Amino acid sequence: MIEFQHVHKTYRxxxxxxxxxxxxxxxxENGQVFGLIGHSGAGKSTMLRLINRLExxxxxxxIVDGEDVTAFNASQLRGFRQQVGMIFQHFNLLASKTVADNVALPLTLAGKLSGSEIDKRVTxxxxxxxxxxxxxxxxAQLSGGQKQRVGIARALSTNPKILLCDEATSALDPQTTASVLQLLAEINRELKLTIVLITHEMDVIRRVCDCVAVMDAGQxxxxxxxxxxxxxPQHPTTKRFVQE
Known part of the structure; x- marks a missing residue:
């Protein structure tokens, strides 16, 4: 589903x-839950955001689903991004909109469904x-776990092929983290979505991922x-994560 071929990123x-x-x-691979783990500054967020060209x-x-996304123009990129849902660490919900309106937002922006179809999808x-x-x-009336569930619903609204999770549980307590990870596992199993998840917690990897890549200093x-x-575990960084 996703292939990186000698991809690199440099900031000026x-x-x-x-x-x-x-x-x-x-x-x-298609349908995998793939984890990227590393300490702060390891490059995992950069790598995740390269997938949908936020970077x-x-x-x-x-290459995503057989297409070279690095060659996409602006119009192609907009269409492609509707196939990639994203869940953020701090939820990124609009405070002035209701839960239903937050979930409906990507569908409203896409402009492909009628109002009644959007309402049905949100429900x-x-x-x-x-x-x-x-x-x-x-x-403001929701708990952290509920806010993240709204974020997950919003990310699923356009029926994406891929779900990107940017430290999706690091702002949550352990019990809420467990329930959110269980929800992601159910989504992966039922919808056959490919999920790429970045974290600095090995327990998150253990609970939900099929495969993992350990990052350190940009590699x-x-x-x-x-x-x-x-x-x-072979590398010293991996050994430290496992021991923790």
Whole structure:
């Protein structure tokens, strides 16, 4: 579903080139829950945002579902992004809109469905994430876990092929984290979605991921199935994560 071919990213800061991601090749299979783990500054957020070109690569190719997204023009990119849902660490909900309106927003912007079709889709999505009774509430009236469930419903609204999770549980307490991860696992199983999840917590990887790549200083230092990486960690960074 997702393939990185020698992709790298460099930022220009005060006239200096700062590498954020060294040349990286990676394959994520269709329907996988793939975890990227690393400490702050390891390059995992950059790598995640390269998938839907929220970050522009400095070089290399990104192939998604057989198409070279690095070659897309602005119009193609808008269409492609409707196939990629994104869940954010701090929810990114609009405080002035209700739960239902937040979920409906991507559908309204896409302009492909009628008002009644959007209402029906929103009702389905809120039922899926267990928030049917909260449609008319505002974000300020919700708990952190409920806000993240709204974020998940919004990310699913356009029937994406891929779900990107940017530290989706790091702002939540352990019990709420467990329920959100269980929801993501159900979504992956039922909708056959490919999920790419970044985190700095090995327990999140253990609970929900099929495969994991460990990042350090802008490069992948180890990758494999979760069981292999947990049982036979090779790199010092991986060993530290496993020990924690």
């Amino acid at each position: 800061v005060a006239g200096r080139e700062i590498p954020a991601l060294n040349p990286t090749s990676l394959t994520i 522009e690569p400095s070089g290399g190719k990104i 389905e999505l809120l039922a899926r994430v267990g928030l049917s009774d909260h449609a008319r509430k505002y974000p 992948i230092v180890e990758q494999g199935s979760v069981a292999d990486v947990f049982l036979h």
